[in-house]
Amino acid sequence: MHVNGDPVATPAEADHGLRLLDYLRDHLGLTGAKEGCGMGECGSCTVIIDGRAITSCLVLVGQVLDAEIRTVEGLAAAGHGPLQDAFVARQAVQCGYCIPGVLNSCAALLDRDPDPTDAQICEALDGNLCRCTAYNRFYDAVHDAAAARHPNGAGA
Amino acid sequence: MTPATPTLLRPTDPADVSRLLAGARAVAGGTDLLVQRRAGAEMPTLVDLSGLAGTRPAVVRDDATGELTLSAVHPLTDIADGAARAFPALTAAIGQFASTTIRNRATIGGNLVTGSPAADTAPALLAAGAVVDIVTPDGARRTVDLADFLLGPRRVDLAVGEWVTSVRVPQPPAEGGFRKIGGRRAQAISFLNLAWQWHREPDGRLTGVRLAMGSVAPTVVRLRTAAAALEAQIPTQDVVDAAVAVIDADISPIDDLRASAHYRRRCARGLLREALLPPSPGERPDQYVTPTTREKNQ
Numbered sequence: 255m256h257v258n259g260d261p262v263a264t265p266a267e268a269d270h271g272l273r274l275l276d277y278l279r280d281h282l283g284l285t286g287a288k289e290g291c292g293m294g295e296c297g298s299c300t301v302i303i304d305g306r307a308i309t310s311c312l313v314l315v316g317q318v319l320d321a322e323i324r325t326v327e328g329l330a331a332a333g334h335g336p337l338q339d340a341f342v343a344r345q346a347v348q349c350g351y352c353i354p355g356v357l358n359s360c361a362a363l364l365d366r367d368p369d370p371t372d373a374q375i376c377e378a379l380d381g382n383l384c385r386c387t388a389y390n391r392f393y394d395a396v397h398d399a400a401a402a403r404h405p406n407g408a409g410a
Numbered sequence: 411m412t413p414a415t416p417t418l419l420r421p422t423d424p425a426d427v428s429r430l431l432a433g434a435r436a437v438a439g440g441t442d443l444l445v446q447r448r449a450g451a452e453m454p455t456l457v458d459l460s461g462l463a464g465t466r467p468a469v470v471r472d473d474a475t476g477e478l479t480l481s482a483v484h485p486l487t488d489i490a491d492g493a494a495r496a497f498p499a500l501t502a503a504i505g506q507f508a509s510t511t512i513r514n515r516a517t518i519g520g521n522l523v524t525g526s527p528a529a530d531t532a533p534a535l536l537a538a539g540a541v542v543d544i545v546t547p548d549g550a551r552r553t554v555d556l557a558d559f560l561l562g563p564r565r566v567d568l569a570v571g572e573w574v575t576s577v578r579v580p581q582p583p584a585e586g587g588f589r590k591i592g593g594r595r596a597q598a599i600s601f602l603n604l605a606w607q608w609h610r611e612p613d614g615r616l617t618g619v620r621l622a623m624g625s626v627a628p629t630v631v632r633l634r635t636a637a638a639a640l641e642a643q644i645p646t647q648d649v650v651d652a653a654v655a656v657i658d659a660d661i662s663p664i665d666d667l668r669a670s671a672h673y674r675r676r677c678a679r680g681l682l683r684e685a686l687l688p689p690s691p692g693e694r695p696d697q698y699v700t701p702t703t704r705e706k707n708q
């Protein structure tokens with residue numbers, strides 16, 4: 255299992271049935287992923303598994319032993335610092351509880367499509383609930399990040 | 411209280427699954443099972459089928475017959491990518507399924523085995539005449555029509571120790587689709603859903619009309635009376651009115667926590683009408699994307 259680019263010790267067999275969310279928080283000390291609902295509805299526990307945004311409350315550790323996992327703690331190292339900067343610049347964060355999950359969904363989208371449309375951003379965020387901010391700030395931040403990451407691209 | 415941590419077994423060879431399943435339960439995407447577990451369901455040993463996805467492709471098309479074999483253990487995202495143009499009704503159903511994060515995990519196997527009358531992949535598969543490939547505890551195979559596999563709410567034709575390996579459909583026609591009605595656009599269990607497929611002949615007549623609807627009967631059902639009213643017809647306003655008028659014969663909705671029977675009968679007529687005479691883009695109630703600063707200014 256790799257987390258944020260580094261290999262981590264293989265989880266003990268007795269821990270294979272733990273939720274990935276609990277393993278990240280309690281065993282690896284990565285508390286960025288948050289528990290909201292625990293049932294796949296809210297997206298605050300979203301992490302990136304082999305390039306895809308997935309709710310870590312519905313994944314068991316033993317299911318991802320050979321996977322590349324990325325949490326919000328590893329986003330900047332994966333080249334998504336501009337996305338995080340854009341969220342700050344656009345004031346897209348209020349309480350922040352949803353934000354690690356939102357950022358992971360946006361980062362997985364940007365890795366698939368470097369210059370997404372509003373409709374694509376909407377679809378990428380359809381599993382992330384934010385009760386505070388306005389989603390249009392997320393959209394604006396993603397467009398800014400796309401432009402920053404590809405200054406000569408079509409998205410500028 | 412959440413039950414104790416389960417033992418998780420992860421076969422990577424399909425031949426090992428039956429042996430491990432003795433006394434255990436299967437888990438694939440976990441998007442139904444782990445929600446039940448959180449609600450208190452005990453499941454001491456789980457056999458993870460998601461690791462089998464690495465052993466085969468998500469979708470295989472038989473070049474000679476056009477038959478599609480859909481893996482029961484791949485995430486829906488992979489099924490939609492693999493089936494894209496070949497199976498428009500299923501691709502549309504996956505597009506309206508839950509959310510991106512859930513589609514990245516949930517499987518067809520899990521969706522069908524839950525036996526929910528609202529399962530969103532079931533109508534497209536039923537309309538297409540799907541068969542379910544099952545591995546029995548002794549490692550043998552049996553195949554059952556999806557129509558016979560779905561027995562009732564939360565009941566399917568799957569014995570203890572059996573598992574679903576794939577679902578096959580004869581080549582679907584080029585025209586097909588899916589619509590659902592739920593409480594909101596994302597993460598919504600369907601109040602009602604409809605899948606359709608047909609051939610459109612050069613003169614505009616529809617042939618091979620097959621319709622299936624969910625949440626209007628104990629299982630997902632074919633709309634045979636309505637389909638018969640459309641067969642070999644050009645879907646003019648009158649023809650559509652006639653098909654919509656007979657839909658009550660095909661469905662037996664009940665009042666439940668999501669919607670009333672009366673509402674479901676009204677929606678059933680509306681969904682069929684929209685499938686046949688789609689609203690033009692200008693009058694679509696679907697403008698859900700609020701334009702952002704960038705697109706407003708374009």
Ligand SMILES: Cc1cc2nc3c(=O)[nH]c(=O)nc-3n(C[C@H](O)[C@H](O)[C@H](O)COP(=O)(O)OP(=O)(O)OC[C@H]3O[C@@H](n4cnc5c(N)ncnc54)[C@H](O)[C@@H]3O)c2cc1C
Binds near residue numbers: 438439
């Ligand atoms: C937030 C959220 C939104 C949802 N939205 C929708 C929606 O829009 N539409 C919809 O239809 N459903 C929805 N669901 C329900 C669920 O996601 C689907 O039913 C999904 O397809 C289940 O697949 P899974 O692989 O996750 O199943 P799992 O949870 O892994 O398993 C479900 C059941 O099937 C059994 N099983 C799984 N695979 C096999 C197999 N190959 N052979 C034998 N038994 C098997 C398991 O033992 C278990 O009993 C939603 C769920 C959540 C949490």
Ligand code: FES
Binds near residue numbers: 288289291294298300
């Ligand atoms: S905590 Fe996982 S989706 Fe809400």
Ligand code: FES
Binds near residue numbers: 348384
């Ligand atoms: S910023 Fe508070 S939930 Fe999104």
